[in-house]
Amino acid sequence: MLFSSFPSPPLSLMMEEAELCFPQLLNRSCRKHTRPHSDTMLIYIGMSSTDLLTASLNLLVIISISHFRKLHTPTNLLLLSLAVADFLVGLFVMPLQIFLTEPCWFLGDLVCVLFYFLLSIILLASVVNMVLISVDRYVAICDPLRYPTKITQKRVQIFVLLCWICSVFYNFLLLYDNLKQPGRYNSCYGQCVINYNGAVDVVLFFIIPITAIIILYMRVFVVAVSQARAMRSHIAAVTLQRSVTATVKKSELKAARTLGVLVAVFLMCYCPSYCLTLSGYDIVMGSSINTFIMFLVYFNSCLNPVIYAFFYPWFRKSVKLIITLEILQPNSCEANVL
Secondary structure (H helix, E strand, O other): OOOOOOOOOOHHHHHHHHOEOOHHHHHHEOEOOOOOHHHHHHHHHHHHHHHHHHHHHHHHHHHHHHHOHHHOOHHHHHHHHHHHHHHHHHHHHHHHHHHHOOOOOOOOHHHHHHHHHHHHHHHHHHHHHHHHHHHHHHHHHHOOOOHHHHOOHHHHHHHHHHHHHHHHHHHHHHOHHHHHOOOOOOOOEOOOOOOOOHHHHHHHHHHHHHHHHHHHHHHHHHHHHHHHHHHHOOOOOEEOHHHOEEOOOHHHHHHHHHHHHHHHHHHHHHHHHHHHHHHOOOOOOOOHHHHHHHHHHHHHHHHHHHHHHHHOHHHHHHHHHHHOOHHHOOOHHHOOOO
């Protein structure tokens, strides 16, 4: 029997291979940075629990508004569209984001591009939904007499549909080069890199929409304060802009406050991400800053249904009917949850 003896590889080479995403590829593989095990476990537990909570709570919102006919209002239809976006975040985006917290990407170039494509569609749809919600509250508070004719169920359905179609079409154009040739911008194996015109994207779908939202809600706030003072002083009507005289319902004022909180939370969660993009700061994949920024964006999807539960009695009532399986009863869709 013959035995062959081969010298052991140098220790430096073994350590170098241990730092590579794909050791078998040597020079073509990306290097990976190490992270303490405790930090990794904390990220996994935090992301996984938030993911489960996000998908579950938003599914309750979707079932509530879709099932109960009393909730089929233009405003709730916009909330339904937002809940669908948030549900997709919990169902698809956050599980893949857990892989992105790792120093190396092991799911391939196509999955990488599709992940960012889906993420961009959802984020853009959420921004446009927020603008539509702000417009809805603006008309309801500032022009209440014309609200039923201006904001109809059919019009809102059309705008929501256009919102999603435009989100898909715009992001297809934005990421076309990446979709056509996945991985073309990767400098080594183990990266998940996409390239697009970030400046145009930030201006068109952050600065302009956010400015519109703030202006609309400032106007809503001024009129709401005027109405509240008028109610306290027992004035039957308040003269609004353009000499239109009307009284806003108390329920509309409450809805405006609730949706104002929704918009404020949205801004707090999304602003750091866009501000970092504007600053030109280079984010390293799997870094703590990247993980925290993206977690903040996704956490907004979890907070939205919590806000509904806090401020909307109809959501609490409908969730009770869903959990107790009373929605399986005949004619349960006619239940009065308002």
